[in-house]
Amino acid sequence: MVVQTQKVKAEISPRFLPRVTVEGSIYKIDAQDLHYKELNTLLRELDAMGVEKVELSNVYGQRYIGTDLKTKMKIDIYGTPGNDLAAFMDGQTIEVHGNTQDCIANTMNDGKIVIHGRAGDITGYGMRGGKMFIRDDAGYRVGIHMKEYMSNKPYMVVGGTAEDFLAEYMAGGVLLVLGLTLKKGEQHKSRFVGTGMHAGILYVRGEISHLGKEVKMMDVDKKDLAVIGDLVKEYCGYFNADYDKIMAGKFVKIVPYSSRPYGRIYAY
Amino acid sequence: MNESDRNIINPFGNDKDFAGCSIFGMMNLEGKRFGSKDPVRAISNMHERSNGLGGGFAVYGIYPQFKDYYAFHVMYLSRDAKDKTDRILASCFNIIYDEEMQTRPANVVDPPLVWRYFVQPKKNRPQNQSEDDCVINAVMRINTETGKAFVFSSGKDMGVFKGVGFPEDIADYFCLNDYQGYLWSCHGRFPTNTPGWWGGAHPFNILDWTVVHNGELSSYGINRRYLEMYGYKCTLQTDTEVLAYAVDLLMRRQQLPIELVSKILASPFWSEIDYLEPKKKQALQALRQTYGSLLMNGPFSIIVAHHGEMIGLTDRIKLRPMIAATKGDMLYLSSEEASIRLVSPMLDRLWTARGGEPLIGRVGDKKLIEKRAKLEVSH
Numbered sequence: 073m074v075v076q077t078q079k080v081k082a083e084i085s086p087r088f089l090p091r092v093t094v095e096g097s098i099y100k101i102d103a104q105d106l107h108y109k110e111l112n113t114l115l116r117e118l119d120a121m122g123v124e125k126v127e128l129s130n131v132y133g134q135r136y137i138g139t140d141l142k143t144k145m146k147i148d149i150y151g152t153p154g155n156d157l158a159a160f161m162d163g164q165t166i167e168v169h170g171n172t173q174d175c176i177a178n179t180m181n182d183g184k185i186v187i188h189g190r191a192g193d194i195t196g197y198g199m200r201g202g203k204m205f206i207r208d209d210a211g212y213r214v215g216i217h218m219k220e221y222m223s224n225k226p227y228m229v230v231g232g233t234a235e236d237f238l239a240e241y242m243a244g245g246v247l248l249v250l251g252l253t254l255k256k257g258e259q260h261k262s263r264f265v266g267t268g269m270h271a272g273i274l275y276v277r278g279e280i281s282h283l284g285k286e287v288k289m290m291d292v293d294k295k296d297l298a299v300i301g302d303l304v305k306e307y308c309g310y311f312n313a314d315y316d317k318i319m320a321g322k323f324v325k326i327v328p329y330s331s332r333p334y335g336r337i338y339a340y
Numbered sequence: 341m342n343e344s345d346r347n348i349i350n351p352f353g354n355d356k357d358f359a360g361c362s363i364f365g366m367m368n369l370e371g372k373r374f375g376s377k378d379p380v381r382a383i384s385n386m387h388e389r390s391n392g393l394g395g396g397f398a399v400y401g402i403y404p405q406f407k408d409y410y411a412f413h414v415m416y417l418s419r420d421a422k423d424k425t426d427r428i429l430a431s432c433f434n435i436i437y438d439e440e441m442q443t444r445p446a447n448v449v450d451p452p453l454v455w456r457y458f459v460q461p462k463k464n465r466p467q468n469q470s471e472d473d474c475v476i477n478a479v480m481r482i483n484t485e486t487g488k489a490f491v492f493s494s495g496k497d498m499g500v501f502k503g504v505g506f507p508e509d510i511a512d513y514f515c516l517n518d519y520q521g522y523l524w525s526c527h528g529r530f531p532t533n534t535p536g537w538w539g540g541a542h543p544f545n546i547l548d549w550t551v552v553h554n555g556e557l558s559s560y561g562i563n564r565r566y567l568e569m570y571g572y573k574c575t576l577q578t579d580t581e582v583l584a585y586a587v588d589l590l591m592r593r594q595q596l597p598i599e600l601v602s603k604i605l606a607s608p609f610w611s612e613i614d615y616l617e618p619k620k621k622q623a624l625q626a627l628r629q630t631y632g633s634l635l636m637n638g639p640f641s642i643i644v645a646h647h648g649e650m651i652g653l654t655d656r657i658k659l660r661p662m663i664a665a666t667k668g669d670m671l672y673l674s675s676e677e678a679s680i681r682l683v684s685p686m687l688d689r690l691w692t693a694r695g696g697e698p699l700i701g702r703v704g705d706k707k708l709i710e711k712r713a714k715l716e717v718s719h
Contacts, residue, residue, distance in 0.1 A: 108388070133385055133678025152678040154388075171690070173676055174661055192677070193661055211692060212658045236657065236695065261694075 083121050088114045099123050104130035108154060112136055119143050133173070138166050138183075155192075158185055161202070174211070177204055180226070186310050190232070199226040199245065207311045208232040209253055209261075213240050218272055220244030229307050238262040239326070240284075242269040248303050250318060251278035266326050270333050274326040275300055277318070283326065286333040292323045360660065361542075361554035362386035362507075362528035365643040365673040366683075367650045371703045372669065373401050376516040378683040379524035382672075384508035385679045386528055389554075392449075393536025394529025395510040396502025398543040398550035398645055399521035403497050409436050409458040410475050410547075413493035413500060414482070415538055416453040421488035428485070432478045433459035446513035448505035452538055456499075472547055472592070476571065479546065483575040490539045490576065495548030498647065502527075502541035510541075522703070525645045527552035531578075539576045544584035546572075548646045551587065553580040554675055555640030555660045566633035580642075586634050587644050598644075598651055598698050604631040606640075606656045606696035643673050648703040658695030665690040666709060671701040 084092055091102045091114075099118055103111055111134045118126055119141045128137070131151030138147060138158040146165045152173065158166055159178035171189035178197045185204040193211035196204060201224040209232035216237070218226050226245035232253030238260075239247055251260055260280040267284030274287075275296065283289060292300065300323055308315045364383045368374060379397070403411050412429070416422045429435060438457040461474040469477075479491045493500035498521075501514040507528045511517075527542035533556060534540055543550040557563065557579040564574045564582055570593075572585035583605075590601045604627055613624045628635070639659030644651040652673040654662050665672045665680045665687045672680045680687065693699045702708055 131678075132682045133676055135388060152681045154676070154678055171677055173678065192663075193658065212695070235692070 084114070084117055088117070097123075098125045098127055100127045100129065102130055103128050103134060103151070104132075106134065108134035108136060112139065115145075115147070116140060119145055138164050158183070161185075163202075177202070177226075177228075180204075181224070188311070191230075193235075195230075196226065196228050196247075199228065200224055201226050203306075204228045205307050205310055206230045206232075210234045213237045214249075215242050215245075215247040215272075215274070216240045218242050218245040218247065220272065227303060229303050231307060231311065231313070233260045234262050236261075236263045237265075237267055239266045239269050239272070239274040239287075240264075242266065242272045242274065242328075244272040246273050246275070246299060246303070248275045248300060249277065249280075250304070250307070251276070251321070252313070252318070254278060266328065268333065269326075269328045270331050271328065275323055276326060277321040277323050280324065280326075286330070287326050287328050290325045290327065292325050296325055297323070360389050360675070361530050362389035362526075362675045362679075363552045363554050363641060363643050363662075363673070364526040364675065364679055365524070365552075365645065365650050365652065365671075366526075367523040367645075367671045367701050367703075368669050369671055369701060369703060369706050369709070370669045371401070371522045371648075373520040373522045375520055376511055376524070379526050380508055380511045380516065382674065382679040382683050383526035383528055384506065385682050386674075386676055387506060387508075389530060389675060390506060390528030391530045392506050392509075393504055393531050394502070394527070394541035395505050395507030396500065396527050396529075396541045396543050396552070397507070397511065397514075397516060398493075398498065398500045398523075398525040398545065398552070399516070399519055400498040400523035400548070400645065400647060401521045402499050402519045403458070406436070406458045407497035409460050410471075410494060410496055411499055412455075412457040412459060412491055413441065414455045414457065415490050415492055416455065417488035417490075419453070421486040422453065422455065424486040425482050425489040428478060428481055429457060429459060432474060433457075433461055435459050442515050442518070443513050444515055446505070447509040448503055448513045450538075451503060451513065475547060476588075480571065480573045484573050492539065493545050495545065495550075495647075498548050498550075500543050500545045500550060502543065503538045504536055504541065523645055523650055525550055525552050525643050525650065532556050534578045537577070540578040542580055543645075544576065544578070544580050546584050546588045547592065549584055549588045549592065550645050551580055551583040551642055553583060553640055553642045555638060555642075555655065557582065557636050557638045557640065559635060559637035562633050563636065583636065583642060583644075586636075587646075590631075590634070591646075598649075598700060600627065602653050602696060602698040603627055604634050605636045606653060607635050608656060608696060641675065650701045652693065652699035653697075654693070654695050656696035662699070663690065663692050664699045669706070671709060673699060673701075 093100045127148045129150045133154035135154040138161045149168045155174045157176040161183045162181040163183045165184045167186045172191045174192040175194045177199045180199045182201040187206045190208040191206045191210040194213045195210045196215045198217045210230045212235045214234040230249045263282040265283045266287035436458040441454040441456045461471045542552045560579040567585045574581050590596045641654040641660035641662040666689045667684045
């Protein structure tokens with residue numbers, strides 16, 4: 073085992089060696105004071121070696137973690153990863169044991185993100201595939217310009233509530249907000265919900281008002297509940313939540329009136 | 341483009357890259373002073389948000405032995421300007437003590453001569469002129485009359501340190517590890533529409549009011565003209581300057597509480613005002629009508645500070661980030677959570693405010709934070 077470990081470690085640039093320890097198949101990296109460019113260089117080296125599991129500790133704001141990797145690596149992050157986490161990510165899995173900052177899953181193509189904490193503003197910006205599960209709340213403009221094309225369809229679940237401009241300019245995919253952090257009788261925080269939305273579906277559990285003028289609220293049907301049920305089941309698996317209790321809540325569906333809300337403005 | 345053209349267009353050799361400014365504030369709610377280590381570490385952790393064209397700090401409680409005197413920090417772009425400035429200062433003030441500011445070689449660009457004065461306004465002032473007004477007058481005169489001298493700090497028992505470089509370089513240059521303060525407000529700059537020069541770095545200051553800002557103010561022109569009516573002259577070629585004068589006008593001179601001032605700077609939409617109960621609606625309508633010219637249009641997150649108080653505020657639709665946290669007696673405001681976690685990994689409370697809603701920390705008033713944090717989205 074030791075011999076094998078040394079052999080694999082020999083492929084890592086020498087300057088990174090003091091930070092890397094190998095336990096079984098898991099590569100552990102101490103990211104303290106490591107610049108994001110260096111950290112991502114190291115991740116790409118591990119990726120090229122075919123490493124399947126990486127654990128990052130002492131992460132303080134390093135950006136673009138999970139970007140530009142080729143294999144199906146699983147990355148566990150301890151700390152607070154920086155902006156643009158999983159930007160353009162294509163098939164990897166990231167589990168964050170802490171909170172995340174702004175603009176995560178920016179134009180993410182495929183893969184999965186699980187966050188044991190909160191997410192910041194513009195979460196899922198332009199996300200066009202893969203899945204994301206956020207245990208607690210998320211900030212402003214969650215799901216802004218999520219999009220889908222044929223079989224590429226992004227799914228995002230926010231366990232708590234979200235702030236203003238939820239699903240702004242949303243153009244595809246499924247966004248589910250569960251409201252689990254709200255007190256009894258408390259409404260969702262978001263105002264201007266679905267402003268500029270022109271495709272995709274936003275499901276909300278609990279009371280929500282103050283919609284943008286481009287969207288309408290509808291009851292959910294059986295087909296919707298099947299989609300919601302699958303997502304909630306997965307959410308409960310990650311965060312040990314009560315499936316039946318969540319599904320007992322009241323869900324609504326928010327969709328756009330038109331697929332071209334501004335068509336009349338620009339094409340008179 | 342050849343090398344010489346590039347040097348003219350881009351004298352600091354930084355190619356266009358995209359980022360945002362970084363802001364960080366750290367305050368001891370019991371008023372206990374602490375060193376530069378944590379604030380500098382926190383702001384430099386957001387290195388990517390700035391590009392080396394500006395960094396700065398405002399530190400409160402740093403001159404206890406001179407706390408009754410106004411501390412002027414002045415930058416001189418020429419020797420001649422210092423002679424003129426010294427004459428203006430000598431005509432308005434008793435100069436208690438003055439010295440060239442302590443600096444050391446650091447990775448900063450073209451540092452000007454920087455001088456520190458402790459001054460006391462003379463007794464034979466025009467009638468009705470308060471000491472504070474006398475100071476503002478002198479600052480405006482120096483900034484406009486000499487052409488090459490700029491006062492970048494003019495409060496009592498506080499000081500601003502700023503210049504062209506990354507914030508950690510500026511801290512190094514001004515030897516900030518020799519200072520102690522109970523409130524540190526920090527900035528890393530990424531200039532967008534205005535030049536990167538020593539006077540244009542943040543914080544912006546007048547008396548003991550300082551502002552650090554991430555964003556841009558497209559309303560700068562109208563704000564500036566409005567403030568000129570009250571004697572504030574904008575000379576620093578940067579939009580944020582109007583914010584420093586606006587808070588001085590509204591909060592110090594007109595004594596408005598921050599709860600109202602935030603509604604002036606980041607006014608709610610008319611569509612929101614329309615749905616309020618009649619009394620609130622009337623109040624907000626009056627504010628918008630009276631202070632329309634002080635509405636700060638454009639994306640911003642700012643930290644406003646003066647003695648005893650640190651306030652965080654974003655524009656009404658939160659186009660720039662801000663997060664708040666507490667640990668023990670310490671209050672943190674930051675563009676990014678990671679910077680707070682770096683200096684204080686286990687927090688008591690972490691929360692965000694809605695766009696346009698102020699985050700307020702006051703020395704000796706810990707309950708205020710508890711009360712207000714409950715109203716916000718707590719994490």
